[in-house]
Amino acid sequence: xxxxxxxxxxxxxxxxxxxxxxxxxxxxxxxxxxxxxxxxxxxxxxxxxxxxxxxxxxxxxxxxxxxxxxxxxxxxxxxxxxxxxxxxxxxxxxxxxxxxxxxxxxxxxxxx
Amino acid sequence: xxxxxxxxxxxxxxxxxxxxxxxxxxxxxxxxxxxxxxxxxxxxxxxxxxxxxxxxxxxxxxxxxxxxxxxxxxxxxxxxxxxxxxxxxxxxxxxxxxxxxxxxxxxxxxx
Numbered sequence: 001x002x003x004x005x006x007x008x009x010x011x012x013x014x015x016x017x018x019x020x021x022x023x024x025x026x027x028x029x030x031x032x033x034x035x036x037x038x039x040x041x042x043x044x045x046x047x048x049x050x051x052x053x054x055x056x057x058x059x060x061x062x063x064x065x066x067x068x069x070x071x072x073x074x075x076x077x078x079x080x081x082x083x084x085x086x087x088x089x090x091x092x093x094x095x096x097x098x099x100x101x102x103x104x105x106x107x108x109x110x111x112x
Numbered sequence: 113x114x115x116x117x118x119x120x121x122x123x124x125x126x127x128x129x130x131x132x133x134x135x136x137x138x139x140x141x142x143x144x145x146x147x148x149x150x151x152x153x154x155x156x157x158x159x160x161x162x163x164x165x166x167x168x169x170x171x172x173x174x175x176x177x178x179x180x181x182x183x184x185x186x187x188x189x190x191x192x193x194x195x196x197x198x199x200x201x202x203x204x205x206x207x208x209x210x211x212x213x214x215x216x217x218x219x220x221x222x223x
Contacts, residue, residue, distance in 0.1 A: 031209050043156070043200065043213040056208045090155055092211075099144045099163075099204055101211060103155040 001027055004093050004104030012110045018079040021107045025072050025093030031055075032074040033101060034066060037088040046089075049074050078109075086111045115139055118201050118214035127223050131188040135201030135214055138182065144204040145177060146211065147186045149197045156200055160186060191221045 005024045013019050025032050033056075034046040045058040049068035066076040072093075078085055088108050092101035118135045125131040133147075144163050148156035160175040162168045162184065168175045174187040184203075188195055198218045202211040 033209060033211070035211075042215045043202075043211075045210045045212070048209045050209070056210050058210070088155075094209060099209075100146065100158055100161050101209075102158060103148075106155045 004091060004102055006089075006091055006104040006107050008107060009105060010108045010110075012112060013081050014112055015081055015083060017081050018077060019081060019109060020075055020077045021089055021091075021109075023074045023076075023091035023093075023104060025074070025091075026095075026102060029093035029095050029102075030072050031094040031096070032068060032072065033092045033094070034074070034076050035090045035092065036060075037090060037106075038086075043090070046076065081111045083111050085109065115212045116201055116203050116214040118199075119217050121217040122220060123217055124220045124222060125191050127191060127193060127221055129191055131191045131195065131219055131221070133186040133188075133199050133201070133217050133219065135184040135186075136182055137184065137203045137212075139203065139205065139212075140179075140182065141206035142203040142212075143206060145175075145184045146202045146204070147173075147175060147184075148200040148202060148213075149195075150200060150216070151197045188219075193221045193223055195219065196221045 031050045033048040048056040068074045088106045090106045092103045147160040150156045162175040176185045198216040200216045201214040
């Protein structure tokens with residue numbers, strides 16, 4: 001079974017721009033969670049989607065948003081990028097009724 | 113107080129020895145705990161999950177959970193150089209599909 005895939009793998013953007021990241025979960029998984037990883041803050045939860053609905057949200061500003069499609073693929077968007085948004089963005093998928101989260105390879109975002 | 117705290121490390125262990133990684137948590141409602149391994153430049157890889165008090169063994173790995181003490185640990189027996197990585201402890205927030213991670217412990221296995 002294929003793992004979680006994320007595109008693009010690397011991205012360089014300029015302050016003030018916006019970015020959209022994509023995540024395809026493991027086949028059959030319907031929950032997708034997004035995390036931000038930085039050297040200073042570690043891994044922090046952004047939000048979680050299940051059946052196209054956001055069920056949980058972390059403590060990030062409204063510039064961070066996401067959505068999920070009927071095929072469980074998910075996107076996250078960051079608007080008005082700031083230098084501090086430079087990070088590894090990870091998505092993880094979970095099977096229905098399970099608790100284990102499996103991570104994709106991540107998207108490395110650099111904001112200049 | 114952070115919700116999940118780990119030994120700051122780094123931890124250095126000789127090859128073949130037992131590596132012991134520790135984690136404490138503050139949310140008594142957390143029921144599920146996970147250990148992830150993250151190699152430099154890679155994403156976290158799930159290696160162990162534990163839901164009930166006691167020990168859970170999988171190959172060279174043993175996870176231990178003590179809910180009364182709010183303590184989770186990971187033992188790696190017969191440590192190999194390939195075990196050198198950062199190990200992340202995570203707790204699942206009760207009622208939410210949200211993992212709260214510790215800062216991670218960098219483990220180095222010396223040949």
